[in-house]
Amino acid sequence: MSRGNYTTVKEFILVGFSDVLELQYFLFAVFLCIFIISLSAHMFLIVLYRFSTNLHTPMYFFLANFSLLEICYISTITPKMLVNLLSGNKTITFYGCTSQMYCFLLLASTECYLLAAMSYDRYNAICHPLKYNSIVTRGACIKLIVGSWIIGFVVATIQTFLTFSLPFCGPNKINHFYCDIPPIMALACTDTKFNEIATFLIVIFLVIGAFMLTVLPYVQIIWTIVKHHSTTGTKKAFSTCASHLIVVTIFFGSGSVMYLRPKSSYGTNVDKFMSLMYTIIAPLLNPFIYSLRNNDVKFAVKIFFFNLKNTEL
Template identity: 45%
Template structure:
């Protein structure tokens, strides 16, 4: 009976930034600006890639979906952080924590797949330009996006069940900014090795496999570009890929450091800092990278502002 009662937790406490009581107002303002920037930046890309006739290509179709995903991705985390900083109420119910956990990792895996699809699109455009319209037709593009969205859902529903079916005991305080895997496992009782193995196996397969496919695509792309005669042709080809490659390095770099590094109890705030970079800073910079590094997007933005 005592063991059964241990698992009857109705809510957790997300400590977040409670250890910085004098900075609550500043942090609220900072995260509000970041969230507003993410919504406006990604929303602007969605608008201009929809209305500009020159941007009705597969590359910008994928970019539009990627920007929408970034909005959804951050909206799983940031609104609750803002509400917590504003009201100083840090409780989150057990079901809400499970939903946030599942939604976050579904979005993360979707981003892995969507970045892979975008790399494949650039590979076909540069390495097989004559067959590009046939291979990347609208129907194929739609299926690639739909597949990216739904592929990780069954696996992460199962993972969420495995984590939240654990008995939780002792403290209910999650020393983190959202319901993440490591702080949850720290509160779990008994042997969690199977759950940890399942999580890291999924991270390796659904995280590293897309990353390796992207690297393979860009090795092929760079090899092909170097064969293009004339500096002008090479420069144009590199410019269409550089934005995506910067986003890939930023996203996967932060993800690998966050989830595949050894756990450290000595540096309590490190997970929070890495998660902030991973969930807020990266999505904020993505529209800037695409806007500044892509001449077509800059031109479309100037047209929109002029109108």
């Protein structure tokens, strides 16, 4: 088919999860609760960091920035998904779809390397405690955060351009609940082999690279704890590292499965479940695992509400 015979698609339809009205209402209630809890938890952590002097350390500086990123991340997809669950009109404009994909890729890619930066911080705190303050300075923290955003910007720009430079000439039903690369490429009216290879290489660099940079410091942490710490300290550290690694595995593992498969396997309900893991579930778990289980945070919460109560009196 020649380029001139293509009919330009001006809007897409997000199929979502189900056409059964009762099930849509149930899913709306579930996802709305998750969205509110996630949003509230991350916002609270940012406020807590701002007003708790005992949390003004590199670790919580990273966590505060991480929470801000997560707020933007879940707000990119969830509100539109909630509207679609209640509305019979599930359309999204071509440029709206482009914007959603760009924002999602920017934030998800940034998160990959911000997680790596956070594990690097923990590695230096536990494995090099005497040099920690000289290695993890505020300037170093800012550079790591800015570097993560730069990587996210580059990845999002390249992938969004490659995806939406494809011709779309008819089918416009995206068998997904948001504008993601694989289901949109499946609608293209041309061979997408180049895009598939490009996506594969970028995911290898982004997801696998960031995963290794995130996991290896935790492996070194565990090894250091086994060698030098007491049994009680070892159990506590193993528990903390294990919980962190569970969330990291959910985020990176589900993303890898989604993007490292051939085009022929796109569009199944398994895809939607896998996407839920890194777009909805992981952001819900992160504040509780990374922060709210931490003794420093628990102490800061007590002081925060104590001061708040005294202020009201």
